[in-house]
Amino acid sequence: MRPNTSPSHERPAGAVPPSGHADTRAPFYPNHLFVEGVVALLVFALLVILACFWQVPPEEMADPSDSAYVPRPExxxxxxxxxxxxxxxxxxxxxxxxxxxxxxxxxxxxxxxxxxxxxxxxxxxxxxxxxxxxxxxxxxxxxxxxxxxxxxxMDLPPITEEHLAAGEDLFARFCVLCHSMNGKGGFMAPDLSQIGARVNRVYIERVILTPQIVSQTTIMSQIPLSDDERHDVSAYLARKKK
Amino acid sequence: MSKIWLFIDRRLNLSPLLREMADHRIPDHANPLKKASAFMYCFGGISFLILLLQLLTGMFLMLYYVPSPDHAYASVSYIKNEVAFGALTQNLHRVGASAAVVMVFLHMLRVYFTKSYKNPRELNWIAGVLLLLVVLGFGFTGYLLPWDQKAYWATTVGVNIIETVPWLGGFIADMLRGGDEVGALTLTRFFVIHVMFLPALLLCLLAAHFFMVRRQGISHPL
Structure with missing residues (x-):
């Protein structure tokens, strides 16, 4: 029994269309189901290959206190x-x-x-x-x-002992005027002894570039550092975890 | 085999149903063996296949996954590092989610550009748009479940976006979060939405979608 709402091109299998020629369209079973099976296997193979080669680097566990994390959606x-x-x-x-x-x-x-x-x-x-x-x-x-x-x-360079030492020197020259580190330094700005435990390196870079992202009313000025020097400072601070 | 089938068929009279399902012909414009451009008509079927794969891999992941802030991250690590084929299953589920979105989108584009949504297939188009929303809902809720930094903060941003919607936004955001912040309740809610509510909705909509395709046939070529 065919529904009468069926469009005219969908005739029961094997029925002779009005033109008088036999229906040459492939039947769903078994011909088309076989094609679908082949396509299904190909898609499955492709997904397995994708799953083997397209991996994402592991992330750290969720930390609701680390609001400096810049999330990206899928x-x-x-x-x-x-x-x-x-x-x-x-x-x-x-x-x-x-x-x-x-x-x-x-x-x-x-x-x-x-x-x-x-x-x-x-x-x-x-x-x-x-x-x-x-x-x-x-x-x-x-x-x-x-x-x-x-x-x-920002393609940050990897952290080496050399960069850490340079970062410490730069910190002693520019930052300690206001910030303190392990009890030494100024007190006009927040203590940075454990800054690396609270924020990541990219965020430190962004703050040095644009101090206003922390607060619109910050008194921190733009520090005259070259890109390399800034990377050194961010490396040094990112390692200050405790 | 045939005796068992006869036993069942005499009692339940299934053969007319089977014939109704299997006994139809594929129009040439939708048959990739006859016309190369017919590959476009495979997108819907491939979407369905991938969604089935997602259901299957999802079931296996649920054997080990624990939806609590204390254990979610560790249970995903366990799946990836200890469970046999766990890493493959987990990554298949992740890659499959992307593939499902791509195929559903391509399927929708095919239907749009061939104008297959026109009379008499309006209702099936609407079912399709609902299915798109369900698939995106799967993506959004599934993203939180690994409970890593990306998951937590992306969900925070996502729910904050919902919160800006006038009138209903605050209510929906509170319902999703179960509090003021993304936390333990959010995780269980997203988990249950991801593995119970959305799959139920998905299966109902897919049934309606396929029923309408069979009832109306594949649309005419351009």
Missing amino acids: WYFLFYFQLLKYFEGPLILVGTFVLPLLIFAALFLLPFIDRSEETRPSKRPWAMGLGLAGLLAVAGLTVVSVVQDAEHR
């Missing part, structure tokens, strides 16, 4: 996080509420908005244009996000 949410960066202050609602609402409302209602029977791409410029624009936006935002993340990581 890659398929990156475009959305990038989008949110362009909406600041009260405008954030555009990114977190208005746009998602509009996009998902449009998606749900799409078949009722776009009601014409026309399916040829050349005859539906609006749908094609919007679809491509959406696709490009998602792809573009993802790329921008990945590029910015790579810049943000």
